[in-house]
Amino acid sequence: MHTRRQFLKAASVAPWIVTTARVFGQEARGEKPLRIEDVKIIATSPRPGYSWVFIKVITNEPGLFGLGSANYRYLSWAVKAALEKHMIPFWKGKEVDRIEDLWQWNHQRSYWRNGPLTNVIQAALDTALWDIKGKRAGMPVYELLGGKARDAVPLYAHASGRNKEQCVESVQSWMDQGYRHIRVQMGGYGGGGFIPPGQGSRPKAGYSGRAFDEELYVRTIPELFLHIRDQLGWEVKLLHDVHEHLTPANALQLAKRLEPAKMFFVEDILAPEQIDYFKRLKTQTATPLAMGELFTHPHEWRPLIAQRLIDFIRCRVGMIGGITHARKIASLCEQFGVRTAWQEGGENDPINQLAAYHVDMAISSFGIQEDNHYPDVVHEMMPGAARIDEGYLYGSGKPGLGIDLDEKIALRHPLTTDHRVSDWTTVRGMDGSLVKP
Numbered sequence: 001m002h003t004r005r006q007f008l009k010a011a012s013v014a015p016w017i018v019t020t021a022r023v024f025g026q027e028a029r030g031e032k033p034l035r036i037e038d039v040k041i042i043a044t045s046p047r048p049g050y051s052w053v054f055i056k057v058i059t060n061e062p063g064l065f066g067l068g069s070a071n072y073r074y075l076s077w078a079v080k081a082a083l084e085k086h087m088i089p090f091w092k093g094k095e096v097d098r099i100e101d102l103w104q105w106n107h108q109r110s111y112w113r114n115g116p117l118t119n120v121i122q123a124a125l126d127t128a129l130w131d132i133k134g135k136r137a138g139m140p141v142y143e144l145l146g147g148k149a150r151d152a153v154p155l156y157a158h159a160s161g162r163n164k165e166q167c168v169e170s171v172q173s174w175m176d177q178g179y180r181h182i183r184v185q186m187g188g189y190g191g192g193g194f195i196p197p198g199q200g201s202r203p204k205a206g207y208s209g210r211a212f213d214e215e216l217y218v219r220t221i222p223e224l225f226l227h228i229r230d231q232l233g234w235e236v237k238l239l240h241d242v243h244e245h246l247t248p249a250n251a252l253q254l255a256k257r258l259e260p261a262k263m264f265f266v267e268d269i270l271a272p273e274q275i276d277y278f279k280r281l282k283t284q285t286a287t288p289l290a291m292g293e294l295f296t297h298p299h300e301w302r303p304l305i306a307q308r309l310i311d312f313i314r315c316r317v318g319m320i321g322g323i324t325h326a327r328k329i330a331s332l333c334e335q336f337g338v339r340t341a342w343q344e345g346g347e348n349d350p351i352n353q354l355a356a357y358h359v360d361m362a363i364s365s366f367g368i369q370e371d372n373h374y375p376d377v378v379h380e381m382m383p384g385a386a387r388i389d390e391g392y393l394y395g396s397g398k399p400g401l402g403i404d405l406d407e408k409i410a411l412r413h414p415l416t417t418d419h420r421v422s423d424w425t426t427v428r429g430m431d432g433s434l435v436k437p
C-alpha cells in the first residue's frame, strides 16, 4: 500500500507517468500493442525564417502522443504534401514500439532513399516514437539510449563582426556568458574574402556585386584568428566555418595557415562533392577538420569516419533520419576516434534540438553541439524546450523528449514560405561565376 500511495502521489504531479506506467504494465502482460491512431501535421512559422512542419503521432492510448519535426526550410510545402498524401496513410495502424523496424520500413518505403526530403520525414516519425517510448517508460529519452554520459551538453556560440576588433568584442561577450567554445565569422560566410561591389577587375556590363576571392580569404582568416589569440589568449576554443567556399588547393593552404591559431575545428572546408580530398588534407595539416552539414547519405560520412579523415562529424540529426540513425553514426565514430558536432543552424527547431540533445547526453563520441537560441514566442508555444545556461544545454527532464506544443499558438503563426534563402547561398566571383557552396 505504501508503494501505491507513493505512486498516486507522483501521479498527481505527473499525469502522463500514470498513463504510461499503466500501459507499460498491460504490455508486459501481453495485451494488445499500442498503435498509431492518427498523425496530425502542425505547420507553423512563429518568426520569419522559421518554416516548421511538426507532426503529432497520436496513439490509441488516450492522451499518449509523440512529437516529431520534419523541418526542411527550403522545401517545407513538399514535406507537408509528402506527409499528407504518402506517409501518414502508410503509418496509420503501425505499432509504436517497433522503432527500429519502422525506421527500416520507412527507409525502403519510397524505394529511392537517403534524400533530404525522405530523411526529414523519417526523422519526424522516429523522434515522435522515441518521445512516446520515453513517456511510456516515464523517462527522458537519453535514459533509454543508455543513460547520462555527461551532465549537460556543451555548446559552441556564434561570434561575428565586420572587422577584427568587432570579432574580438563578440568573442569576449560570449566568453563573459560562460561559453568556452566559440565559432567566429567575419562578415558572414566567406567574409574576409569579399571584394566590395564595383571594385577590382570586372567584366564590362557584367557582375558588379560583392565578389568572393579565395586567395584574399585564405590570407585574411588566419590573420583574424591570430589577432583573437593575441587579444584573448589560449583558453577559449575557436572554431570557423568555411561553408564550402574553397577549392581543394586553397583549403589545404587555409588549414595549414590556421595551425598556429590552434583551432578546435574548421568546418566544411570543402564542398561535399570533394570529400576525396580529405585524404590529402588530413595527411598534411594538424588543423582539426569538421564536415557533414550537407550530408544525407551513409556513403558520404562512412569513408571519412572509417578512414579517420575528419575529426568531427557535423550532420543535422533531422537530416539523417533522426535519433535512431544519429545514435548509430555516433557508435561508428566511437570506434574510429571521431567526435560528433551535430549541426543546428538558425532555422532549426526545438524538437530537432532536443533530438540532438538526447543523443548527445548518452554517447561517448560526443564532441560539441552547435548553439541555437529561440525567441520568447517559441518558448511560449513549446513548453519544455531546452534551455541554455552558461554555454550548456539542458532538457526539461520530463519523460520522452520533454517538450510540448501548444497548437493554438502554432495556428496563430501559419506556415509561410521564405524566398530569401538564395541570398546567402549565392556567392559570385569577380567574373560573375557562382562560387559553389
Ligand code: MG
Binding pocket: 241, 243, 267, 268, 293
Ligand atoms: Mg556550417
